[in-house]
Amino acid sequence: MDITSIIGIIAGFAFTIYGILGSGSIWNFYDAPSILIVIGGTISAIVASFPLSILKNVGKHMVIICSSKRFQPEPVIEILADFAQVARKDGLLALEGRVAEVDDPFLKKSVMYVVDAMDPDKIRSTLEQDIDNMSQRHSEQADMYIRGSAYAPAFGMIGTLIGLINMLKDMDLSSGASESLGANMSVALVTTFYGCVLANLVFHPISSKLALRDDEERLYKEIIVEGVLAIQEGDNPKVLKERLASTLAQKRQLQVTEGEGDGGSGKQKAKRGRKKK
Numbered sequence: 001m002d003i004t005s006i007i008g009i010i011a012g013f014a015f016t017i018y019g020i021l022g023s024g025s026i027w028n029f030y031d032a033p034s035i036l037i038v039i040g041g042t043i044s045a046i047v048a049s050f051p052l053s054i055l056k057n058v059g060k061h062m063v064i065i066c067s068s069k070r071f072q073p074e075p076v077i078e079i080l081a082d083f084a085q086v087a088r089k090d091g092l093l094a095l096e097g098r099v100a101e102v103d104d105p106f107l108k109k110s111v112m113y114v115v116d117a118m119d120p121d122k123i124r125s126t127l128e129q130d131i132d133n134m135s136q137r138h139s140e141q142a143d144m145y146i147r148g149s150a151y152a153p154a155f156g157m158i159g160t161l162i163g164l165i166n167m168l169k170d171m172d173l174s175s176g177a178s179e180s181l182g183a184n185m186s187v188a189l190v191t192t193f194y195g196c197v198l199a200n201l202v203f204h205p206i207s208s209k210l211a212l213r214d215d216e217e218r219l220y221k222e223i224i225v226e227g228v229l230a231i232q233e234g235d236n237p238k239v240l241k242e243r244l245a246s247t248l249a250q251k252r253q254l255q256v257t258e259g260e261g262d263g264g265s266g267k268q269k270a271k272r273g274r275k276k277k
Contacts, residue, residue: 042151
């Protein structure tokens with residue numbers, strides 16, 4: 001489980017509250033109408049901007065950002081190297097029996113394209129289009145939080161303007177009301193504070209983590225594309241493994257290449273290829 005997002009958000013709020021307590025009272029920063037304007041306004045604007053098909057996935061997004069890496073390249077490289085060995089020994093058609101052991105639909109589909117002797121250019125274009133469509137869907141989901149990070153400060157400013165207008169309307173210099181000017185001004189500005197905190201401690205981190213998860217899945221699937229095409233070309237399994245591992249960081253490359261000769265059946269590796277969501 002990846003709890004860095006939760007830790008970061010909680011720590012951010014904790015440091016902010018600590019800073020408030022170090023310079024004054026926490027109650028100076030509490031104003032119920034301001035909270036309603038910022039949080040209620042931001043949520044309302046998001047609901048008005050996106051269809052229910054995206055809004056209903058908020059819970060799923062929280063699971064994704066807190067989950068550990070679901071798409072790990074190292075196991076799938078081992079699977080592809082194993083398939084390359086089978087293809088060189090028994091032919092591409094022998095992979096049809098092995099693909100039944102695979103849990104990942106994208107990997108299964110990719111291998112079946114090779115088994116069906118589809119043109120390599122056609123395989124690449126079809127799979128790359130699939131990956132692009134996936135990233136587009138992910139981008140649409142993450143855009144909800146990007147919009148939220150823009151809406152929150154905007155509603156903070158709206159709350160500030162409301163407070164300033166009310167303050168100026170009610171101010172009566174002849175009766176000495178100007179003495180409360182500072183207090184009234186602080187209430188007007190607290191909505192801007194809420195908006196900035198909400199944008200930078202909630203919406204921005206969530207959108208960034210979703211983008212990172214998309215990059216992980218995209219790399220995973222791009223490795224599959226290159227791997228199945230190399231299998232179709234008849235590449236040596238060792239060369240294929242080194243070629244696919246070159247897309248990883250150096251330390252992770254060593255983990256893949258030094259893992260040659262490790263035990264484990266193809267079926268066991270296939271089930272490790274992609275963690276369940």
